[in-house]
Amino acid sequence: MAVSQSPRWRRRKEERPAEIVAAALAVFAEKGFAAARVEDIAARAGVSKGAVYLYFADKQALFRAVVAEVAPNLERIEALAAQHQGDFPGLVRALLPQLARTAGESRLGAVAKVVIGESRNFPELARIWHDALVSRALTLAAGLIARAQARGEVRDGDPRAYAFGLVAPLVMGLIWRETFTPVGAEPFDLLALARQHAETALEGMLKRRAA
Amino acid sequence: MAVSQSPRWRRRKEERPAEIVAAALAVFAEKGFAAARVEDIAARAGVSKGAVYLYFADKQALFRAVVAEVAPNLERIEALAAQHQGDFPGLVRALLPQLARTAGESRLGAVAKVVIGESRNFPELARIWHDALVSRALTLAAGLIARAQARGEVRDGDPRAYAFGLVAPLVMGLIWRETFTPVGAEPFDLLALARQHAETALEGMLKRRAA
DNA sequence: CTAAAGTAACTGACCGGTCATTTATTAGCA
DNA sequence: TGCTAATAAATGACCGGTCAGTTACTTTAG
Known part of the structure; x- marks a missing residue:
């Protein structure tokens, strides 16, 4: 007999x-760290x-x-911000929806929850x-805002607080x-939320144009 | 002998x-639900x-x-909103810092995290x-915003999204x-965040005054 | 034939929930 | 007032199940 068995x-x-x-990633996202079974x-x-x-080595590793697998998704955003030429409103209108899309596709939210x-x-x-994500993202945003303030585009105020106000609704979503x-x-609808919030936040942050 | 022992x-x-x-509350806040030991x-x-x-009956009970112990903290806020007379900006300027204070004192954030x-x-x-908290709070906020829109104080837009934008930075904080x-x-600094965010959000949500 | 990739049974620790037992408190009685 | 019986609050040893990590063994593949 011995029909060559395909190996087990x-x-x-x-x-x-x-x-x-x-x-x-899938199991942690579904169960959290403690309740995820290595056997599953x-x-x-x-x-x-x-x-x-x-x-x-162990479950923590x-x-x-x-x-490490999920983190690089941020880099797309960072790149986008770095090479952006235009003004602050254009940046925000590009970045927030992009962030919503990226976060929506990847399992970023699930890992954050864990x-x-x-x-x-x-x-x-x-x-x-x-260190790998949250701080970097917040620093990035605060930096962009501070620069916009220096150019006279954005009102006075703590850039970190502004950054918080900008991204928190998305994270919350x-x-x-x-x-x-x-x-x-x-x-x-994350994307719709991002779009409306971008307009509202800009209206709140930008200096009134000279008429 | 038998010096009266204090009872065990x-x-x-x-x-x-x-x-x-x-x-x-303390142990759940520190460890999460699963990792909290009933013995501790x-x-x-x-x-x-x-x-x-x-x-x-069991750990879930x-x-x-x-x-149930933490939830009533919201009711103070609800009461404040219900009896408020003035305009929308006044309400927001009162509510957000109050929310920051209440949440800061209670262990609301810790339980939310769990x-x-x-x-x-x-x-x-x-x-x-x-049902007991999040939905109620969001519905409350969305209702206040919708009313302000009806009075012509606040711009058009989804009230729930506005509500999200209003409270998310605090929850995030x-x-x-x-x-x-x-x-x-x-x-x-939660309180400072609340104050700056209240101004920014209002600027973003309110209709421009007729000059 | 050998090395290393993979398996599966096993171990030891941990913890939620139970229950037989102990102890504080109250009620009854003289 | 003091003694005792009855009650119920509280204990802590224990059971059963789960699961991270280990190990002795099997299978693949060069």
């Missing part, structure tokens, strides 16, 4: 880590639990890899997330989507 | 529940683990009690929180305080 599994040293990280992550990656530990929820138990994760929409709350 | 414990049926809820809550309340189960973090595992909690400040991020 294959050795795929190269692609395993990425597959495991993708699976981990392994199963979703089509691998046994033991195999996960061939590539990652796995989560760090997930954060970080927020587990920050006290795993401060290390909160620090990584803060993301968290809303991850937290309340699944339990039956009315969903938000 | 006392029977205090009346005050136990409140004490246990207070302890639970009991210890902090000065009671054995078994005693907790004399007053609460305990969390529901915590939510709800966000565990919403997928305990959707029941998310639903309770949404709360979450920031609970999540990133403990790991060394620069803290925010």
Whole structure:
């Protein structure tokens, strides 16, 4: 007999880590850090639990890899901001919707939710997330605003607070989507929110034009 | 001999529940729902683990009690809004800082963080929180805005989106305080944020006065 | 044939919830 | 007033289940 059985599994040293990280992202997003079972992550990656530990030292290392996977999405935004030529309103009108789109596509919001929820138990994760993403994004925005103030486009006021006011509704919308929409709350159209908020915020921040 | 020993414990049926809820609030805020140990809550309340189960059916019931404990803080705000006479700007200038103060004093932010973090595992909690607090607050704000629009004070636009833009920075600030400040991020002055944001948001939302 | 990729059974710790037992308090009675 | 029985508050040892991480073994592939 012995019809050449297809092997029960294959050795795929190269692609395993990425597959495991993708699976981990999904399971962490769904369950949070503590409640995510390594065995479920392994199963979703089509691998046994033991195999996960061939590539990652422990569960936290796995989560760090997930954060590293999601973080680069910010860079698209940073690039966009850096090469922008026009005035402040044009920048905001381009950036906010782009941010809404990027965040909507990636699982950024889901990971953010996990970080927020587990920050006290795993401060290390909160620090990584803060340094790699949140702080950078806020500094970027505050810098753009300060420059616009220097050019006389934007009113006086704490640039960090302005930056907060600019992005918080979007972040809030993301968290809303991850937290309340699944339990039956009315969903938000992130993109529409971003567009209306961009206009409102600009109206609030810009100096009145000389008539 | 028998020098009257002070008893090892006392029977205090009346005050136990409140004490246990207070302890639970602290421990949940610090650890999240899943990672909070009932035994730690009991210890902090000065009671054995078994005693907790004399007053609460299970861990979730305990969390529901915590939510019920924190929720009424919103009612002060609602009352303030209901009895307000003046115009929309006055209302916003009163409400936002008051919200910042109330939220700052109570452990509202801490509980919110827990709800966000565990919403997928305990959707029941998310639903309770949404119905008892978030939805009510948002509906309240949207209603006030819609009325101001009807009076011609506020520009056209989705009232819910405006409401989001109005409160999101504060909520974000709360979450920031609970999540990133403990790991060394620069803290925010919530009250100052509320004040500056109130002015900016008003400038953005109000119709231009006829000159 | 050998190295390393992968498996699966196993271990040890942890924790929510239970329950038989102990102890404070109250009521009843002389 | 002092003694005792009855009651219910509170304890803490324990059980059952879960799960991160380990390890002895099997399978693939050069």
